[in-house]
Amino acid sequence: MAPRTHSTVPLGQKIELWLPRFVVSPLFALSLFFVYGFILWTVYISFTKSGVMPNYSFEGLSQYERLWATPRLYVALGNMFVFSALFIGISLAIGIFLAILLDQRVRIEGVIRTIYLYPMALSFIVTGTVWKWILNPGLGIQNFVRKAGFEEFTFDWLVNSDYAIYTIVIAAVWQSSGYAMALFLAGLRSVDDEILKAAAIDGAGSFRTYFSVVLPIMRPVFLSTVIILAHLAIKSFDLVIALTGGGPGYATAMPATFMYSFAFQRSELGVAAASAVMMLATVIAIVVPYLYSELRGTKQ
Amino acid sequence: GAEGTVEVLHWWTSGGEAKAVGELKDAFEAQDGTWIDSPIAGGGGDAAMTALRARVIAGNPPTAVQLKGPGIQEWAREGVLNSVDAVAQSENWDAVLPPVLADIMKYEGAYVAAPVNIHRVDWMWANPKALEAAGVTQMPTTWDEFNAAADKLMAVGIVPLAHGGQPWQDATVFEDVVLGIGGADLFRKALVELDQDALQSDMMIAAFDQLRKMRGYVDDNFSGRDWNLATGMVMRGEAGFQIMGDWAKGEFLAAGKVPGVDFLCAPTPGNGFVLNSDSFTFFQVEGEENIAGQQVLAGLIMSPEFQETFNLAKGSIPARTDVSLESFDACALRSHEDLLAAIENDALVPSMAHEMAIPRSIRGEFIDLVTNFFNSDMSSEEAVQSLAAAVARAQ
Amino acid sequence: MSRNNLGGIVQQKGTRHLMMRTLLFLTLGVFCLYYLIPLIVMIATSLKSLEEIRAGSLLSLPQDVTFDAWAKAWSSACVGVRCDGLKPFFWNSVAMVVPAVTISTILGALNGYALTKWRFPGADIIFALILFGAFIPFQVILLPMARTLGVLGLAGTIPGLVLVHVIYGLAFTTLFFRNFFIGVSSGIIQAAQIDGAGFFGIFFRIVLPMSLPAVVVTVIWQYTQICNDFLFGIAFTVGDSNPVTVALNNVVNTSTGVKEYNVDMAAAIIAALPTLAVYVIAGAYFVRGLSAGAVKG
């Protein structure tokens, strides 16, 4: 609702009309400065010869040239796509699935919910170590299954350059799918009962009720969850560092680790900035169309 | 306090390391100074470096930072360091530090940092029982001997080389191999001076060949393993050797193992000494109190008493070559002897893997390549080519 | 609250029903296992002595249970030169997390509310722009933020850190609330307008109480993010004002020292306890029926 303004409106009412905008604008301004301002700064830095510290003399595209000559970049970008797709997909699926299961009048819901959620509370510096043990063929699952009598069993993804990225997916899903579940559960709980009753009368089984009645209503929740998971995927840093350290080799490098290592390990702020710009561009290319369609879709 | 205030940013946060810094703090506070501790562990100092950058940019740098190698020069070039040359001159640091190390501590001829210790990187650790079981009678002194011993170990089902597949560990092994194969000269030319010819020389190819061989001596599950777990393998006799700096000794000692009996220490092949040293670098702080503290701290770090207590706690040897080593263990004594010999023979080289030799950006290229080589089936020739190209690019 | 409304729908009884329930609990149980295994490993490890860890398989159950590691992690593990365990750092975390979560949640809720229930031209674009902040890599903002904090005189202080968390949490909190409020009937807002309530009155008295589940997920998210943040913690605080994650990190990470896995595990669990407490407490508000009976049609 945005009534048109008119010069004869008393001041108090005018404030009232503008209040929503007054509320949003400082936050919007903050975001402009702290997000977009800093992005601009980064874009500029990517055109300079910044090393250990920012340096503001313009250098042209040289950092990008270096960047594009770095094989690790392509590994990192490729990993980001594989990882994000799997991680977001699996977490969404598990999240929805568990939320629906928990919604079936489970008496000990509180306990189970906390169990599903707790991995997020643990710092990955430590849980990464544990996962490393569990996934290590000599120590963990493989060893365990072999001892149980299946000598041929192999599960060595962690130490296999081609599969190590999937172990990161396993651990990441472990950590975050519980939260996806919580988001969906909260969404489920705000769907009006009457509608569920109507669906029951309409002869829809639980499956159909959830998938064609409840989940469409929860479309905004999907948006939230996807954004959250995408954020986690793109920024997954601790996870990679703790679990594989980017290895074997740099087989599990990700943009976040790439950027971090150039910015802070190698003191090459310029290259790091260039990679950040590239990553943002990639994200824009994917997220903007999605947001556009979502925001249009939820307007009504 | 009367003797000033220091804020020290370091990543010695846990166990023995923290105790070691604690010694410095105690010594400083004994002089009525105020010590503000800013410990930031993680990534072998990466996290601390991140914080350091933020602090410097925000305009409140710490007084002293655990910062080493060419990094010191890099920061110095940004004009954010303070000189402690006055203290250094009056205490005559030049005379007691190995020249290679002293150069690293200076920017434009003036000391801006003080070393606290010397770690030797080219150590090889072994389990005598395992060696015995395989019929290896003595520690190898060339890589060929090492290969022979490894083959024997393999034959009796013992993992020849305990290794953790993390880039810095790969690089550690690599530089030790380079030292063993090409000697201090090649090491210096290729890994320190970054000479393109040296980098593409046959010796480098040979070094990569040896590295490839060693990849075969590592068990299947090495990837991502922490170094201490690899040490544990040696300790338990599951593996024969481990190539790792002298901090591995701390792990043996903590488990109650006795050098020479339960485990053996010997330098890796090659008559050199790969130097790793931790140091504190002094940043440009303001305020009399802080500057005073900075000067006091510099003196303290270099004092023989501190160097002794600190290194006893840390497991390394003093950076000063004139400190008495009576209370140190056998491995440390060996280290000290070799150090003096290496200085003599000009065989003392700064570690590339441990950020003593080259800027971080170039080290990054080395590590990327080495670790990639170690984890793929890249040929040695190819490795040498790519390495040279990457180094050229990063320079 | 009519939590039982839905519970009213008659469900199949008999064997089929029993089978489905069994299957349900089985599935829930399997997932519990998936989530719990790492925790079990952690607890088992934390109860071992260091000798046992060195000697044996890392994943076996402890032979001699000892709580030394816990005691050490709590009160005597070294975190830099201080060897008082994690204990002293909890307060720092609380001092930071409570204001940061509260402020960012309230602002996010206000934002979401203004953007959905008081739609003005461009609201969606503003939302999209704010939302995009969720994707900015933290590495990018670290240095300019440090400079900004330096200029503001907030460098190295807890208020500075709170500010940072609030700013970069807003994208998320706004997202959660905006997407929740989309589903709240506008009729209720209209009724409140007629009742003479203003922008804030409606927000605090009507809209916020209806959005408990959204508040819960937001608080959980923000709390976790802020509590587990490490990068901002090290970059924007100094020494004794470090949050507990930084301390935990300092306990756990060692480059050349002896690794005490048992203490690490205990410390990690201890550091997570406040967050877990929040999950349990907040979890109680995952209720149904907050919008029951609101509107017809």
Next chain:
Amino acid sequence: MSDIRLEMVKKNFGATEVIKGIDLAIDPGEFVVLVGPSGCGKSTLLNLIAGLETITEGNIYIGGKRVNDTPPRDRNIAMVFQSYALYPTKTVRNNITFGMVSRGIPKADQDAAVAEISTLLQIERLLSRKPGQLSGGQRQRVAMGRALVRKPDVFLFDEPLSNLDAKLRIEMRTEIKKLHQRLGKTIVYVTHDQIEAMTLASRIAVMDNGHIRQFADPKTIYEDPVDLFVAGFMGSPPMNMMPGKIRTLGGQCVVSTGGPEDEPLDFLLPPALSERACGQEGRDVILGLRPEAIFAAGTELPGANRFIFERPISVVEPTGPDTMILFHHAGLDVVARVRPEDARPEGTLFMFEADMEKAKLFDAKTTLRI
């Protein structure tokens, strides 16, 4: 087409008893209208039949089968919810077809059914809208459409026409009636509309506070209510209930109403009533006279047992076809229905004529009909 049988059904919400033991047997193909005051438990009863609430005690049988534990989808019921409960994200078309989709009805049949039902409900042009873009009455029609489009065994309607205009409501009512005649399905229908109840029902169940007071055909309910409650509830405006005493006056049995303050009226009872009521001199009774049984004297054809009296008019309410004239008596406002042209201004002394043939008599204590 199924019969529905309720056996001592009870329902509590927490501590609140809502349905307090209902026995009800509905024949197959019957059209039962449920009426009762707001909050008496009508919707709850429908929910119990539909399986949307579990019953606390008792049994429900549909088509002879005990369905206490049968979930709603297996009861083959269609229902119109009082609160509509439309699916907010689905278009009107999909709201209507959802039940068919769930039951796997072929697309072509669905389309045909939607086309038919949307014409009937006059919502053809709204098919692609979402519920949020509809008016109240349009939503209600969609809710109707959702139920009508299916061919279940039982229809449950919860005030399905309350938000429609009179004209549309009559059309819909007629359509429902036709549908019932055509399909012969069992229908349970809640309404507050007198005419709907009277015209649609094969039997009416009058509920009060969780009980059923009377279950009978409309004519019986209207003309032979078992007690004061039913008599007072059915009829709009409701029956005038004047407290009085049985008297014998000049050998004739009368009910004497009106207090000491108010000039009493002695309503002469017709033979049928006097037979039952008289002989108990002074008995406290309540005389029930529906508004249409009191009219302007001399405006209807003369008949037997008329009682004529005069009272000042207190209120005049024209309703269109008729005009209601109120006068004070016996502590209440008695309503008389007159032709508009017979109305006089308020305050005028007016001659009323009561058709005592239509009078009902109730015991003042038990409230039961005499």
Next chain:
Amino acid sequence: MSDIRLEMVKKNFGATEVIKGIDLAIDPGEFVVLVGPSGCGKSTLLNLIAGLETITEGNIYIGGKRVNDTPPRDRNIAMVFQSYALYPTKTVRNNITFGMVSRGIPKADQDAAVAEISTLLQIERLLSRKPGQLSGGQRQRVAMGRALVRKPDVFLFDEPLSNLDAKLRIEMRTEIKKLHQRLGKTIVYVTHDQIEAMTLASRIAVMDNGHIRQFADPKTIYEDPVDLFVAGFMGSPPMNMMPGKIRTLGGQCVVSTGGPEDEPLDFLLPPALSERACGQEGRDVILGLRPEAIFAAGTELPGANRFIFERPISVVEPTGPDTMILFHHAGLDVVARVRPEDARPEGTLFMFEADMEKAKLFDAKTTLRI
């Protein structure tokens, strides 16, 4: 107490024109009832007056002040929403007091007001419940309570009694009327209930498809509808509208209805009508006769201008006080209202009597009243 004035008000939802230019002047203290078919824009019009929707074009004045840009809270209006729009997390009590709390009314006054209003609405025992625990009618009463408890300048009611039972509805209607008389506030009231409209309104506005067709007092609307739409809309059952032709038959003016298939009827026009309509032989007209103007022959007192005819009964619908008898004629079902005792079974040939004094005549093309 304020007047409300609408000047060429239009409202579009996207491409849908909903209000198509309405001019309306409501006097201070007036009670205006808005009626019209479902979806014609009544609720939208209330929303515009309340300020809940922005008007697309035109002006609205309340109390002489242009309020186009005044937010709802400053218009001092109370409103009952068709969809109730209760606050789900608040108890009934707090739902009711919220408006007072917002306006800072002292606690004691609030309590008194709640006590009064809850007694009036018979919801005293529900005060601590949440809306989710109420029946439909109870919710509607809470929605009413929320509006009634305040003393604003203007009340807007959107079908406030639709879900109440007949008895309660009459009580509420009376209370609203009393309230209006006591406070004298301006009221705009949407209803589909004929009787409510007729008894409450000082003027009725009949809306159709975004326009106002007629705005006049109830009697005029009922007896002098301007066109077919208004005539057909008001009245329940609605007026019978038989298409026919003006004829002169034996020197007398008649309307001849009924087709070739169907035996025609020649309704003799009363003098008043013949004057206006006759002389245009063969003109297509529509004869409007309300159900109450057709009854069983001889059951009412004789009068002038009666027209008696015979037709077989097609449907009999007892409604309680009256019985509706339908017969086929002129392609439609004509409804006659008879006394229950005069009803005969379906199929019987029946003598009807029409009171032609009450007949209305409309032009078939313009639909305007002749």
